[in-house]
Amino acid sequence: MTNLPTIIAAIKDAVGPKGYMVDIRLMAPHLAEWRDAYQGMTPIVVMPENAGELAAVVKICADAGMAMVPQGGNTGLVGGAIPSEAGDQVLIKTSRMNKILSIDPLDYAITVEAGATLAAVQDAARNADRLFPLSLAAEGSCEIGGNIATNAGGVHVLKYGTMRDLVLGIEAVLPNGEIWNGLKALRKDTAGYDLKQLFIGAEGTLGIVTKATLKLFPTLKQTETAFIAIESPEAAVNLLARLRELSGDTVIAFELIPRIALQMVLDHIPDTRDPLADEHPWYALAELASPDKNANLRGKLEESLADALERGLLRDAALAESKQQRGALWRLRESISEAQKQEGGSIKHDIAVPPSKIPEFIAAASKAVEQALPGMRPVAFGHAGDGNVHFNLSQPKNMDKAAFLARWEKINRIVHDITVEMGGTIAAEHGIGRRKRAELAHYKSPVEIAMMRTIKAALDPQGLMNPGKVI
Ligand SMILES: Cc1cc2nc3c(=O)[nH]c(=O)nc-3n(C[C@H](O)[C@H](O)[C@H](O)COP(=O)(O)OP(=O)(O)OC[C@H]3O[C@@H](n4cnc5c(N)ncnc54)[C@H](O)[C@@H]3O)c2cc1C
The missing domain is CATH 3.30.465.10 (Uridine Diphospho-n-acetylenolpyruvylglucosamine Reductase; domain 3)
Incomplete structure (x- = not known):
């Protein structure tokens, strides 16, 4: 490798004074992840203005044998955009290329x-x-x-x-x-x-x-949102199938929320309230939308919910009457991660199974983790319409947070084994990054890993592009 000061000087020259940071105070926000799980180091954060500048920086790094880490908004949750702790990887941010x-x-x-x-x-x-x-x-x-x-x-x-x-x-x-x-x-x-x-x-x-x-x-000309109380994840899966049929397939979102998650939001997030009078074991946040301004979605939603009530698929429902009410319902869903943080440590899983298997997955995984650590509190929520469950486990009350989090990998293995047995994936939408690299190697077949390595070696023979991530 060419010596570091020479590489850094060449990079600075390629992007000009607006295109880089070397002051540790300015670089710091780009070196830590949202959940603070990863903290890296770099000699320089480069922010090219266009593809030409970015290509010049990559060429300098490639010729010098210097590793690079791409970063966008740094909202990833698996350590993918954070450079290693050794401080020997250049961080390349695309944020200035925003036209x-x-x-x-x-x-x-x-x-x-x-x-x-x-x-x-x-x-x-x-x-x-x-x-x-x-x-x-x-x-x-x-x-x-x-x-x-x-x-x-x-x-x-x-x-x-x-x-x-x-x-x-x-x-x-x-x-x-x-x-x-x-x-x-x-x-x-x-x-x-x-x-x-x-x-x-x-x-x-x-x-x-x-x-x-x-x-x-x-663009969508009509939107209707309902917060629906249900008995179980099984009711959710059946309700969604029915809603899609009866609404002319206009369901654009269908989120599953357990009572424990709603309770955490009500306990910890200011200005939130339960949309329904009584407590229920599970909820679905469903949204119908259509580009047809004459679609009569309100009528279709009410009809679908009446049908679902008759079939025993729902217990109660609140329909948003205004944009504000719709926003308040979504806030309940979107605040779950923040509220769960206030309950101490949580061990996360971002899995997907075929949607019809969600009930079986939640039942089996909840039982297995409760057996592994009595008192652990499963909070299984997420995008039920596509089988994606954020199976995030809050620590037992009064347990030491660090002692709980030390079990992360062991608990992951239990949950991921159940997921894979059901034909699911251990990474539904957050990716592999650093966090799940070993898990990917464990669950992918040798043929799949070999194909991935062949592609990587063909495009990046020196292994300089985001090393230590994915494979
Ligand atoms: C509150 C919150 C909610 C979230 N909800 C969701 C959700 O519902 N669904 C979901 O999928 N994700 C969700 N995420 C995760 C995250 O927002 C997504 O993964 C998002 O796509 C990451 O985009 P980013 O620009 O922040 O990428 P970064 O975090 O900067 O990078 C993520 C990965 O992409 C690589 N990368 C970044 N830019 C480039 C580029 N230009 N070229 C090549 N590689 C690049 C990085 O090296 C890294 O490996 C959520 C995150 C937070 C904090």
Whole structure:
């Protein structure tokens, strides 16, 4: 490797004074993760202004044998965007590359730089009377490049799919510094391998996404939201299937919430209240939406809920009467992670099983973890419409937090074994990063791991692009 001061000087020269930080106080927020689980170090945070500058930085690093870590909004939850503690990896942030480049309402397509925040892309689409449907609680900070790299999910996957379903084209800088321009707005293309797929969900291990062309949809003209009390996760799965049938498949979100999660929110988050008069064991937050302004969604929702009541699929329901009420219902769902933090340590799982298996998964996993550590409090919530359960376990009351968290890997193994036995995945939407690397190696077949390693070695033979992540 060329000596470090020479590499740093070359990088500074390539991006100019606005394109880097070396002051530890300025770099600090980019070196720690949202949940404070990872803390890294770097000699320099580089913030190129465009793909050309970014490619120049990557080439300098590649020629010098210096490792690189891509970072977008740093809202990831598995340590993927944090450099190692050794301080020998250059952190490359895309946040200055944040332009909306073009929007084409006829093609239902938008082209943006990788550093545009998800919220900015949603706004740009809305201003052109179009919808970009990806939606998640971190949307004000997370960036399109990060969303692509993690194949982000969120609350609308049920209707619109994950980020993989929303990407039409990509421009990326390869680990050797070459720029690959795959920016196409095509809905069909059978000309050889679909190379953009390599970068979606790769968590920055195969290159750095610099631009993307994304799919748009007609804007939603009607939205109805209901907070529905139910007996069990089984009722939730049946209720969703029925709601989809009776509402003309207009369900765009369906979130499962256990009473323990709602109670934590009511206990810890100011200005929240239970929308229903009585306590119930489980809830579903369901949202119907349609681009048809004459869709009569209110009527369809009321009809569907009356049908569900008759079939014993629901106990009670509250319907949002205004935008404010709708916001208040969503706040209950979106505050669960924050409220759970106030209850001490929690061991997290971001799993998915086929939606029909959710009840069996929650029952089996809850029993297994309660046996492993009596008093542990399972909080199983999430995007039930796509089988994604955030099976997050709060520590037993009065237990030492550090002693509880020391069991993280052991408990993960119990829950992941059950998930995989049910045909599920150990990483539904947050990715692998550093946190689940060993788990991935444990659960993927040798053939799958070998294929992944072959792809990595072909694109990044020196192993310099986000090393220590994923594989
Ligand atoms: C409150 C909260 C709620 C969340 N809810 C959801 C949710 O519902 N669904 C969901 O899927 N996720 C969720 N997340 C996780 C996170 O927001 C997503 O993973 C998001 O896609 C990360 O985007 P980012 O720009 O912050 O990426 P970062 O955290 O900066 O990076 C994530 C990974 O992508 C790589 N990367 C970043 N930019 C690029 C690039 N341009 N090219 C190549 N690699 C890159 C990084 O190296 C890293 O491996 C949530 C996070 C928080 C804090």
